[in-house]
Amino acid sequence: MRPQLPPEQLSMMIMGYCFTQAIACAAHLEIADQLASGPRTAVELAELTRCSTAHLRRLMRVLCDIGLFEEKDSRYNLTPAAEYLRKDSEGTLWPLAAFHGDEMYRAFGGLLDNVRSGGAAWEAITGAPVWQHLLEHPDRGAIFDRMMRLNHRHDVQAMVQAYDFSAVRVAVDIGGGDGSLLQEILTTHASLSGILFDTAAVVERARTSAAWRANTARCEFVSGDFFERIPAGGDLYILRHVLHDWDDSQCADLLGRCRQAMTRDARLLVIESMPDAGQDDVWAGISDLGVMVLGGQERTLSEYERLLGQAGYAQMRYIPCTPRFSLLEARLA
Numbered sequence: 182m183r184p185q186l187p188p189e190q191l192s193m194m195i196m197g198y199c200f201t202q203a204i205a206c207a208a209h210l211e212i213a214d215q216l217a218s219g220p221r222t223a224v225e226l227a228e229l230t231r232c233s234t235a236h237l238r239r240l241m242r243v244l245c246d247i248g249l250f251e252e253k254d255s256r257y258n259l260t261p262a263a264e265y266l267r268k269d270s271e272g273t274l275w276p277l278a279a280f281h282g283d284e285m286y287r288a289f290g291g292l293l294d295n296v297r298s299g300g301a302a303w304e305a306i307t308g309a310p311v312w313q314h315l316l317e318h319p320d321r322g323a324i325f326d327r328m329m330r331l332n333h334r335h336d337v338q339a340m341v342q343a344y345d346f347s348a349v350r351v352a353v354d355i356g357g358g359d360g361s362l363l364q365e366i367l368t369t370h371a372s373l374s375g376i377l378f379d380t381a382a383v384v385e386r387a388r389t390s391a392a393w394r395a396n397t398a399r400c401e402f403v404s405g406d407f408f409e410r411i412p413a414g415g416d417l418y419i420l421r422h423v424l425h426d427w428d429d430s431q432c433a434d435l436l437g438r439c440r441q442a443m444t445r446d447a448r449l450l451v452i453e454s455m456p457d458a459g460q461d462d463v464w465a466g467i468s469d470l471g472v473m474v475l476g477g478q479e480r481t482l483s484e485y486e487r488l489l490g491q492a493g494y495a496q497m498r499y500i501p502c503t504p505r506f507s508l509l510e511a512r513l514a
């Protein structure tokens with residue numbers, strides 16, 4: 182049985198948006214970076230961030246109360262937690278705060294209509310489907326790419342170690358984003374080469390990023406629309422956190438395009454969260470709401486098996502990986 186939810190905890194959850202927005206404000210104003218060079222008074226910080234001193238002081242009070250900053254001798258300073266709100270610190274959560282405090286926050290504001298209509302709140306709120314919005318706002322797209330890399334920094338190695346790449350010559354990462362997964366695969370397997378495939382803006386950002394600059398020799402950067410054409414020539418086609426962005430019929434189209442690119446020997450590798458139905462994991466449900474507002478859905482293993490089976494795949498092999506993520510390998514039927 183689930184533990185009781187005490188009313189105090191329920192109240193905290195109800196007021197959770199206040200914390201989200203206070204932290205998002207700090208991220209947007211880059212307060213942690215402003216304080217990195219040393220403590221500042223409220224007046225100095227307000228000048229640097231172009232804010233009202235009185236209002237900034239009230240915001241800082243809350244941010245100090247929750248342990249992000251501290252006030253000593255009328256000067257604000259960083260706490261160890263604030264390091265995670267610096268834009269470029271090791272393990273930074275800045276992109277998470279920037280993205281969830283803005284687009285995701287607004288999209289979740291449309292959750293009620295989303296649940297009633299069965300549509301996608303993101304599109305209703307921002308006026309465009311998620312990937313189009315991120316293409317039209319490249320600064321936001323770059324934050325999203327960074328967030329995906331950061332979200333997986335702790336499990337990307339486990340994902341690569343869970344799979345036997347020994348027979349793979351060319352791995353194609355479809356909708357591969359900034360390519361952090363492919364990078365890990367190429368680093369771990371020196372005989373392998375890769376193709377990073379995504380929309381033009383995303384691929385260009387990846388290709389010119391500091392993370393790839395030193396390491397592009399065995400990687401081809403190819404852009405396009407995965408609903409139109411997927412590069413041929415791979416013997417492993419990877420879809421990590423791509424299928425969960427789409428509904429069943431869009432997944433069927435995408436899997437059909439993969440099938441056209443694949444030879445009989447090639448394999449498809451799906452990497453997703455595949456929670457068991459009824460699994461007692463609140464993050465699995467929250468993650469599902471997160472993709473629901475984008476127009477997608479998380480699926481169980483049997484739902485993925487059915488989706489792939491209907492799209493012409495067989496010989497499926499389930500490979501558990503981390504508590505949150507699993508791999509599902511398939512071949513052409």
Ligand SMILES: C[S@@+](CC[C@H](N)C(=O)[O-])C[C@H]1O[C@@H](n2cnc3c(N)ncnc32)[C@H](O)[C@@H]1O
Pocket residue numbers: 312329330355356357358359362378379380383405406407408420421422423426
């Ligand atoms: C949730 S992200 C996953 C990124 C990456 N696979 C990862 O796990 O970090 C989905 C990716 O699909 C890409 N994408 C969306 N629509 C696409 C399309 N029509 N053609 C190619 N890529 C697309 C997005 O640009 C984005 O990088």
